[in-house]
Amino acid sequence: MDEASTNTKNGLQFPYSIPERFRCRDFLGSGGSGVVFKAWDELLQRMVAIKFIKNPTFLSRQRLVAEARALAKLNHPSLCGVYDVGEPSEDHSSLYMVMELIEGPRVTELAGQLSINDAVKLVLQLAEGVSHMHSEGLVHNDINPTNVIVKYDSSDESIPTLIDLSIAGRASSNRHKGFGVSPLFSAPEQRGSEPNTSGRSKAVDIYGLGALLFFLVTGQAPSDEPQRQLKQYADRCPTRLRNIILNCLHRDPNERTSSVQLLAQQLTDYRYRRFPWLVPASVTLLVSSLVATIAISIMHYHFADSATAERTEVVEAGSHIEQALAHSHYARELIESNQLERAKQQSLLALNYFKSSFKEQQHSTSVAAEMTELLVAIAPLLSRSEMNALLLETTTYLESEKPEERTAKYHLALARLYHQLTLLQQDKPKQAEQWERESLRAAARALAMKPNSQEIRSFFTQLDAQSSEGTD
Known part of the structure; x- marks a missing residue:
């Protein structure tokens, strides 16, 4: 039916008359x-x-x-x-x-389904949006799981989006407490249980973001004793993350994390906690630029020539792993035949499918190794910022691997990722040295687990020699 042909659908009408457009x-x-x-x-x-x-x-x-x-x-x-x-x-x-119009699943449907890494990433993205609101002097006032919808961009990357901005307002406004607010996720001052406090301040949104992360970790709304609740999830919520959440949920607004911008920095640092020499803001910027790059590449891919389209049809069905491997192998063929632009498009598609397999835990160490090999192969095709962002994102997924899955091949894949990051940071000697150490450690773990592997021994020897040259 033509979208503009009627003012109603199945007899449904607006409750009031508004412009006919x-x-x-x-x-x-x-x-x-x-x-x-x-x-x-x-x-x-x-x-x-x-x-x-x-x-x-x-x-x-x-x-x-x-x-x-x-x-x-x-x-x-x-x-x-x-x-x-x-x-x-x-x-x-x-x-x-x-x-x-935002369409997609609400966060209420995702409780218990997300890994800790994905939960942190989701709240981090929201925190960056809320920080933008706060910079304009606005607060949302009702951040809760029903007010967050997960939409997807053209590269199938998930973007949590805060809705119901109609109840937002100025931080200095004293509109009556509880206006349209969800009680389970409201701050104590919004419930009127704390004297001499305003029901509308930036601290309210900080509480809401902390409560949302609490919900994604536990599947519950925070009670008046969130610390006791979180103790039951010690195996799922490490001490550092638990402290970040509890600092957002403090009963006294003045004792909470001081700003959403600081919360975003803490969550970024937590995601990349093994690499303290990274600057959080720059990491966030690189990952954001990666998402934009992938989106543009996917759009361009849809208009690729018929040969590419035919090849894609072969892998439309099947799991994310199968699609990732198919695009990855095709990308390498294109590189060998010097069709570099199409190789880049196919590579970015493969990487998206690899990431999806990690999110759905449909991966294996062999898949991680294949993903790493692809990154190494396409390094000359990408800009420095694109490559850096892809490498960092890939290490994040690999490091979320369960301990029992961390085989020699897994450690070798990590060593190669760290080595690529070393090469990218040659103009920053201190960062390059840190990545080089991480690469050597990972290669040593791989060699200890599989000392007879010629491949691992060769790579370790290469790294050791380069490290020795750098200290001469």
Whole structure:
């Protein structure tokens, strides 16, 4: 059916009359602050979400309009975009807000399904978005699992997105406590249990992010004694991560982590905790640039010539591992025949499938080794920043491997990754030296586990010789 052909679908209508450019498509849900509909915007030819905000007073109506204008200026992939705000054409006590339509699973559906690394990554991405809000003087006020939807970009990379920005406001605003707030994940001051505190401050969002990470680790909302709850998950939540969470959940807002920006730095440092010489901000930037690079490459790939398309059809079915291996082998063939641009496209596709297999724990040490070999092969095809980001991301996945899976081949793969990072940092001698040490350690572990392997012995000897030259 033509998107613009009717104002209703199956008899569904908006609760109030609004401009005819918006065509009602579906009812999406309701919450403490309003009801949300899916709609087609005839003028801009796109699907949107329209939220009708319940019973605002004249004063709060004016405040909401002002805050919507501020929200519309925000631009971050982890924040739902706000397009427009207005009053229904009839004189009813309501207000509507037109927002980006975000579709995907809510975080409530992912509890217990994510690894600790993926849970930290999800909250880190959100923290970066919330930090952007805070820099504009805005707070969200209700960060909880139902207000986070996981969408996917063109490279199939997951992006957690904070929705329900209609209840956001200025940090200095004293709009009444509990406006549209989810009680299980609200800060103590929002529940009115703490005297002389404001229900709206940046510390509220810090509590919300900590509560969200707590939920992803435990599958529960934090109680008044979160420390006792987390002790039950000591095997899943290391002490360092537990301290990060508890610092966000402090009852006294003044005792919480001082800013969302600091929280993002702590989570980034936790993800790369084995490499303290890395600068967290630069790592985050590199990973972000990687996502953008992959997205562009995937888009370009879809318009590749028919020969590439035919080859892709062969691997459409099957597991992520099978697809990863198929694209990886094809990329190497293209490199040998000097078709470098197509080789790069195929390589990035392979790496995406490799990462998906790690997320779904469908991998093996042999797969990790193949992924590493591919990275080494395509190093000349990528920019330094692209290669650095890919190597760091790959080491993160490898280091999440269970101890019983860490074979000689696993340690050899890590050694090769670290060696590539050494080569990238030649203009930074201290960082290069650190990576070289990590590479030598990993190679030594591999050799200790399989001393008769000519491949491992040869690589270890090469590293040892280079290390000795560097100290002469």
